[in-house]
Amino acid sequence: WSCWIVLILRFILGSVFAFSGFVKAIDPWGVLYKFEDYIAVLGWDWLSPFLLFCAFVISLVEFVLGVCLIVGAYRRVSVWLALLFMLAMTPLTLWLAVTNAVPDCGCFGEAVVMSNWATFFKNIVLLIVVIYLLRHNVKLANFYSSSIQWIVTSLTTIFIAIIASYGYFYQPMIDFRPYKVGQPIVNAENLNIDE
Numbered sequence: 001w002s003c004w005i006v007l008i009l010r011f012i013l014g015s016v017f018a019f020s021g022f023v024k025a026i027d028p029w030g031v032l033y034k035f036e037d038y039i040a041v042l043g044w045d046w047l048s049p050f051l052l053f054c055a056f057v058i059s060l061v062e063f064v065l066g067v068c069l070i071v072g073a074y075r076r077v078s079v080w081l082a083l084l085f086m087l088a089m090t091p092l093t094l095w096l097a098v099t100n101a102v103p104d105c106g107c108f109g110e111a112v113v114m115s116n117w118a119t120f121f122k123n124i125v126l127l128i129v130v131i132y133l134l135r136h137n138v139k140l141a142n143f144y145s146s147s148i149q150w151i152v153t154s155l156t157t158i159f160i161a162i163i164a165s166y167g168y169f170y171q172p173m174i175d176f177r178p179y180k181v182g183q184p185i186v187n188a189e190n191l192n193i194d195e
Contacts, residue, residue: 006136009129010069013082016126018066023108024059025164026172031055034106041101056164061085063160064153073152079133086127093120 024031035051038044047054065085068078089107096105097116105119114122166173 002136002139006133006139009133010072010137013126013129013133014066014069014071016066017062017069017082017085020108021059021061021063021066021160022163023110023112024055025063025160026167026174027110028052028055028059028164028168030110030172031059031106034102034104037102037106056161056168059164060157060160064156067156068153071152073149075137079130079137083127083130083134086123086130090120090123090127093123096120 032051032055035054036048039047039051061081062085065078065081068074069082093105093107093116096102097120100116103116104113105116107114107119107122163173
């Protein structure tokens with residue numbers, strides 16, 4: 001049973017990371033604007049020139065890490081990286097929950113908007129999953145030989161880089177924003193216009 005539990009937990013954790021990275025990658029401008037909210041609250045204006053780079057990096061890291069967790073590539077390293085990620089994000093989301101300095105953390109872009117407390121509790125659950133996997137993930141046989149694991153990460157990196165580039169230069173491939181291109185901002189039927 002422990003092998004099945006590890007597989008299920010790895011799939012859940014990896015899916016959350018991959019989804020989070022994907023929705024950030026399709027809209028790098030949205031991530032940039034969210035980062036601007038953070039640095040405005042923290043007063044870290046010196047970070048402004050690096051925010052777009054950070055938007056690309058965080059989406060890439062989350063997505064690639066998520067895929068590695070799902071398919072079992074770099075199974076030891078990926079779980080340790082997930083732990084580092086959660087150790088950084090969990091205190092941040094606690095601070096957001098307590099202060100409400102930024103109303104929405106932006107963890108899932110515009111695709112899923114969660115309250116700060118819901119985000120914090122989600123991170124606590126994910127942290128528990130990561131800690132469980134640290135202990136039990138190595139019991140599962142490796143799906144890949146070490147000589148081909150790089151192919152998984154390389155193809156995943158290329159894929160998400162293309163998605164992010166398209167979102168940067170054009171529009172998000174999947175638009176989760178409330179006012180999508182072609183969507184009327186005001187419903188004409190609800191307007192009371194005197195003729």
